[in-house]
Amino acid sequence: MIKFVLASATLAIFAAPAFAQVTTQPTTSTPPAAEDKFIKHDKDGDGALSVAEVKAADAKVTQADFDKYDGDKSQSLSREEFTKWVEAKTTPPASAPG
Numbered sequence: 001m002i003k004f005v006l007a008s009a010t011l012a013i014f015a016a017p018a019f020a021q022v023t024t025q026p027t028t029s030t031p032p033a034a035e036d037k038f039i040k041h042d043k044d045g046d047g048a049l050s051v052a053e054v055k056a057a058d059a060k061v062t063q064a065d066f067d068k069y070d071g072d073k074s075q076s077l078s079r080e081e082f083t084k085w086v087e088a089k090t091t092p093p094a095s096a097p098g
Contacts, residue, residue: 034086038079048076 039047041057051066054077069085070077077085 005049008009035079038082039088046076048074048078050076 037057038049041053043053043056044050051061051063052067055061066077067073069081069088071081073076
């Protein structure tokens with residue numbers, strides 16, 4: 001009887017990870033709000049935003065601002081680059097340590 005209990009306990013210990021709950025992350029890396037803005041401003045529908053398309057949306061944007069987020073230096077912002085830009089513009093700066 002003890003062998004049966006030990007065998008059952010061992011089996012339960014090794015099987016427990018198989019029953020653990022698995023959570024999945026969304027496959028899209030672009031938040032919906034940023035995605036909507038991207039589509040709205042991509043006037044030519046090429047899947048990237050040119051500096052002219054960005055300036056049409058925000059006249060204050062400079063070439064230096066644009067270049068800061070154009071990680072691959074393609075002279076256009078991909079969805080991921082645009083998402084980083086939106087997050088940087090909408091995330092409040094961290095407060096100074098007090």
